[in-house]
Amino acid sequence: MFHIYCPHCAEYREEEEFHASGQAHIARPLDPEACSDKEWGEYLYFRKNPRGIHHELWVHAAGCRKFFNITRDTQTYEIKEVYKIGEQPSVVAQSGNSK
């Protein structure tokens, strides 16, 4: 069970207070109508499944109800950092090391 630092509540909470909401930084295309079916399909369905550093969207569902991002190592389950929506991660996968 993860121990997650909520950047809004400013303390660690147990995983059962949170919901995972998939990969982070999946921006909705600004003009969906201009997307080809392929592009729209990629936005909808295609997600990374890296061994190692991964950026995830979580929500503090039973707490402040705010969404935020987590950078997590999918191998060791270490949470490297948490950061708010709109911010960029400081810990990123080495190039070529993301698969």
Added chain:
Amino acid sequence: MSDLTVAVPEEKVASTKAVVMNQVAGPEVRAESPLYHADLDSLAKQGPRKGGVRLRENKLLGHLTLRCNPNNADQLAAVERVLGMALPLQPLTSVEKGDVSIRWMSPDEWLIIVPGLKAFDVETRFRDEMDGHYSLVNGSGGSTVLELSGDNVVDMLKKSTPIDLHPSEFPVGKVVSTVFAKSTAVIRRTGEKQFELVIRRSFSDYLWLWIQDASREFGLVVDA
């Protein structure tokens, strides 16, 4: 009856235009708090008077959820004018003055609890005093307040929530929204051995059962 009460003149809060309604019926109407059917009053009269955990339902209070911008000085000032105290801006803190209390719920959300008959007045005054983008929602029927205290109150709570309740981590005044048994609760410490739980109406029977069960080894005293 008027069809619609828009409590504030249109021109003043063009940005809000929300409906405020006095939802409290007259005294001739029986109001049933979420734990009405548990008949806590009888338990308080007939039940045990000694035990490690004490419970009281502070019922039929006014529960108002305020959402606004903590960086908007005008809005913060308006809150002070209406409630006579400043919004707690530090995460997980609460303030209390007289019969009004405010709990930080989220960076842009606070739970204000006032006496039940004051809710409409407070709502109306907010609409009078506060400009800009915010929301104020009356949730009085949807939740209730439990006051839990006693020598074993922490032991009982530890069975129920994963929150660390050690005084170094959870001082008086701290408030958290968290998991409670298989439901949720807003937990606030009101004394060394005293806590306040705000729980949802539909889960209240379950939580009442839970609290009785989790308190069994310490003894549960119901206060009226």
Added chain:
Amino acid sequence: MTQKNRLQSGGRIDRSKPLTFTYNGKKFNGFLGDTLASAMLANGIDIVGRSFKYSRPRGIVAAGAEEPNAVLQLGATEATQVPNVRATQQELFNGLVSSSTNGWPSVETDLMGTIGKMGGSMMPPGFYYKTFMYPKSLWDTYESMIRKAAGLGRSPLESDPDTYDKINQHCDVLVVGGGPAGLSAALTAARSGARVIFADEQNEFGGSLLSSKETLNGAPASEWVNAVVEELRGYDNVMLLPRSTVNGYHDHNFLTIHERCTDHIADIAPAGQARQRLHRVRAKWVVLATGAHERPLVFANNDVPGCMVANAVSTYINRYGVAPGNELVLMTTNDSGYQAALDWHDAGRKVVAIVDTRQNPKGDRVEASRQRGLNLITGSAVIEVQGSKRVSGVSVAPISADGNKVTGSVSKLSADTVASSGGWSPVIHLSCHTGSRPVWNDDVVGFLPGPTVQKQLTAGAINGSYSTSTALFEGLNAGLKAVAEVGLSASEVMLPKAEEVNEGAPMTLFHIPHLKPTSQAPKQFVDYQTDVTAAGIEVACREGYESIEHVKRYTAMGFGTDQGKLGNINGMAVAAKALNKTIPETGTTIFRPNYTPVSFGAIAGRDCGALFDPERYSAMHKWHVARGAKFEDVGQWKRPWYFPKPGESMKEALNRECLATRESVGILDASTLGKIDIQGKDAREFLGRVYTNAWAKLAVGKCRYGLMCGEDGMVFDDGVTSCLGENHFLMTTTTGGAARVLEWLELYHQTEWPEMEVYFNTVTDHWSTLTISGPNSRKLLAELTDCDLSNENFAFMDWKQTTVAGVPARVFRISFTGECSYEINVQANYGMHVWEKLFEHGEKFNLTPYGTETMHILRAEKGFIIAGQDTDGSVHPFDLGMGWCVAQKKPFSYIGKRGMAREDCVREDRKQLVGLKTTDPKVVLPEGAQGVLDPKAPIPMPMVGHITSSYWSANLDRSIAMGFVKGGLNKMGEKVFYPLADGTVVEAEICSPIFLDPKGERQNV
């Protein structure tokens, strides 16, 4: 009964407190402080079970968690049966009832034993796979036979009378293990003021110090232990958890501790007390001081009762005052094993011989043995044991210096007990739980904890540091490190002075050679509990299994409830030798949670019975119960399903409810619908983005139905949203979708459109929703309100603020039945009052309460969908024939629009929702039935879609159904056939799903 193996004095038992217990129906005596195992040994009980595969008699081998054989069934009554209890860890209490778990018909005379003996060479590894798999049809027969014969206990057939508890804990430092390393770590952490949890699986702290005669500061070690425990007990910041096994080490320093609160007191916990408690601990730092388990050696017939690990012999003598035999032969590869012979001798029993595999052992204990005049046979090994139900003698022979073969003649010695020591295996289980791979260490001759990302420290024997002085020192260091890491300053701790024992080098030897090759020698057991032998592992290797992980799975080594604590390293050594590799080359051994079995009761805790899952109630729930409602689970809500009158069948009740609603007035408790208050100047625009239809022009006082889709264009929720004020809306969602929809709105607001000025708040629980529906609903409501209810003033899809039965209310004239209908919303504290008032006035209108089933029927008569029943995440609004609810001109590309336009979504032959009328109006199609166009087509027939909703309609006096048919919207009037499981085929005609009042006149009256 006499306790023939009980020593006259000594041990930590309380001889003034005799206890009686039962084993396999016979009564025995023991003392307070005994474990069940020590009491059994004191009474000379040799056989505690029959082995899993060969049904060989087995005795107690060890004295702790690693015990593979003495796994017993406990319980005085059916309801208190507990399987899989290690007798070595069960404290004795008065009246304890135990039995062996796997002897059939009894452990003393076991039918399967004969089969096992006969089948010996016929039962290689994989025997069951190979033998019983064919013919497959007989597997059920084989399985029940095998399970009856083998098995390790049974679950109770009655419900457990005890309560169990779960509790959440937080600490700075969790110290696991109460031996010398753990004690010094806990003391150091505690003195610094850190919040410490100190857990040990035994009934008292002290670990290895409890079972030896060693001294600290020149006094018995227990004096120091007592002083430390007393000091710890005095600290508010320390929680002592004896009888508590740290069973799992999970992510981010989350650990589970299984505390047995009353298992040592009685068969049932004293009133008001939890029998066991599962502690869920979040620790900032963890100190693992879990010690080591001694490894037995692998030699022929090493499973005959009387064969034990050497340290267990010492433990039984020193801690329990029990010498489990009279004539001991000790075989050892190292110095520590000698302690068993010394203790045996000092207890006044006969040491027949110490057989040391080393040619020239040196060391303090070797010397002490010589001084006592014990018979030391060096460079030799016990190559075989004689005896069947108890050791009667041993064969000893010289072996080569590398330990690989017998080099001289065999001599026989008489003995009833064989202790063996092959060295120690650090208890690294917990460190493995989070994925850390252990590392082999040649000096320790064992695996040590590997690198980890957890905030974990180790101290003592888990590091291969076996001397007491080193363990104490490492514990101190771990304590200092932990408190420094949590930001506390260390306090001074003076370690006691331990005896220094000089030890000679151990020999690396696991598998004792025999005169015959392993495959022909008598069985040499590696894993007792799963009956894996050295020969079996060799067979696995010969058959091509090279990785230890595969060997384990093929042979079942380590798959017992003991997880192979004694046998895994020996098994790896045998495999390594067979594969001509080193142990680390064959792989490593990973342990998984839990360290020892945890009862289901402890895992369930209080989450059982009425507390298994929350039941959510509306404010009128008590009324429904009193009225005899049958309930349906909708999410966690208990919703009235229907309200049968006495003697009424479900169908009769539904018919009555349906007719009463359409003919007069019915009432539904709709409080469970999700309700979300939405405020802000961008609220309207936001609605336009999350619903498929238009919201720009919805006036204050008006309501509108909306469909919500995902980005893929598929419907996921629906409901009516009302405009309360210019910037204020009340959204309703499905009962099950309430939380999901709110999170969905927040997701888009917080991550995609944070610039929009809008706030969402749940008010689901705040409002009670009382829906009256039917031609007389207006008349009924008029009696309780002075609101002008005329169609002109209060039209369909309007809402009004008014007072109902003296209670301020919002009344929404919306309809899910197609009748004139009012949804009365009052603050939930008044829900019951208004509900009862409606019934006071409703009697003359035959006001009829109805539940979800009638609601489903009435809405199906009107062709209204239920999201989640008629949709399954793969249908878009056009599939539902609800294109009218999809705006084409909204400027913003709302959620679902692009998805609906994908190539696959615009196919004309998609499955589309249509109405279906069975040719025989009396036949109600089963929901889920698959339709075909040609019932005579060969199987598998091409299927064209399934039935989603199907009911008997009393109002129409016929069955009605909705379902998907490929291209169905263009197939009106055509036939679809539904072949059912019973062989019949139901014919149905495709029609509009609106079976009643197609023009919608009734709701507008």
